[in-house]
Amino acid sequence: MSSDVLEKRYRMLLRAYPAGYRRERADELVDTLIGDEPTDRRWPSLREAASLIRGALRVHGGSTAARPTAVLLWQGIHLGAMAVLALGVLIGLDDLVEAFQFGGFSDPLTVLRNQGVHEVMVIAALAALVAGRTRTAAVLAVAAAVVPTVISPYLFLNGLPQWWAPVVATPLILVGLWRPADVPPTPRANAVLVTAGILALHLIPAGGFRRVDMSSQVVAATMVIVGIVAFLWVATADQRLLIAVAPTLLLGTLHQLGNDMSTGELLRRPDALPSLAVAVLIAGGAVVSTRLRQRTRA
Template sequence: MTDPLEGRYRRLLRSYPRAYRQERADEIVSTLMELAEPGQRHPTVREAAALVLGGLRARAGAHRRHTPGAVWAGALHLGVLFLLVDAGASALAQAIKVVVSLGGYPRPPTLMQWAYLATAVLIGVTVAAAASGRRHLALALTVLAIVAQHWAPDNTTMNDVPLISGVLWPLPLAAVGTAALLRRQVPAARHAMRWLIAIPGALIIMPTQLPVLFSPQSWAWSLFRHQLLLLLAALLACLLYGLVDARIPIAAGILMLGYPLAPVLDWVLTWPPGSGLSDWAVGVLLTYGAFFAATFAVGTLGARWQTRR
């Protein structure tokens, strides 16, 4: 009959991939049983946490990244995918808006409407190429998407307040990140095509994408506020997940890089003598600064810790 403690250890080991369990489960359980106190019937909290975290790290492939540089390269790859998904969500919102507007009026799309549709398709193909590790193709497609985006400028504003202040930045930042990865050996994402499913998910989570589809404006503002809360929860989850995979908080920081650029550039380009940043812009920059410091600190410490284990 299996010892109750041994059975509980084996249940905790289910957090590891099956191949890993088949190879090392008996060895791990044997070691833990030797270290157990006489009469012990339950794993300690420390043992349980270590087994679960170790299993999650194994599933995330942390054991395949042996240096902090490899972790940062993997984080940049994920960050590029996050940026492309964010850009895809914005383009999808505009494409849906075009389709809805054409539904009631049987007329051919205008050049700008074609540009919205083409941008959405291009970014979807780019996400698939980047996730599959075809970086040269992904870089070329990203440049094409930037050109298409130029012909389909974002017009999602309410009362002259820009809802998507960073909408133009994900694609250029993704292009820079992809170019930086051309000479790095970074494995392709697992289940690469599933990243396409993330685009409609980002349409719901990322703020200011979905409200462009709604009228009256009161609905859009309400939805916008709820999306901000969802985004905050998602970013906090990314920070916590750094305990499992150090790439995730770094990638989240890369995703948000474009958003504070808008108030900074607005101040630089429209700055008259004697003026300064508005209180809103200062608050935005301080918030983003704190977030970037947290993500990169957690990612850096996590990369060093996980590659030493």
């Protein structure tokens, strides 16, 4: 009876794998994990559970594909476009709420003209991309950078991160139109989950330590460390995240460059990082790691 319970719990963990992989390998994996000897265990060990989840992340990242590097690059680019648009939406919503909190209700039309039109158009571009309408998403992303700026140059003149979101996303979406036929598209549910993970990374309270007391600094620093470690644990298994997160890291840097062209100031400020160089190194490291793993497997 205990082996039946253990098998059921192993199979629950295996649901983290793509459906096709489960159909082909689930029985083999369960037999290997349980073994031939009778056991009284009712739960997988923490090490086994972590290994299964990490293995599922690798499979989602294309490790079992015929061309894992191609899957990494093309799906990573698609996920990067989604993530940067989603981050632009998140920043824009935060700024809209703040604008209305601090006097925006006295002149709501100005707030909507300055920020609302852009927010709606970026949301539309993101929705089209999630729905798989890549060409429509490309048109909407270009429009989100141009039309709101014509209506009101507020976001452009201030170089706000949400204005940069469609600008950064547009070339990624256009490049994605040339995805090779033998590289499968990113499953929608997986793409949404990856995007949510990248947004969670950006919600870590990494800034403003100097403005709070020591105990709050310790709590915030702990959250930063735990959040980054968790993200890296996932991203080093599913390395598409390392490609996808790179363009989102550029939004803050582009905003700072727009407000202060001094690279010295940019490098002195901890919230200015990751910079373009860091983003490129992250993406490059993911590609090199995948190619080395592919050679080892061959």
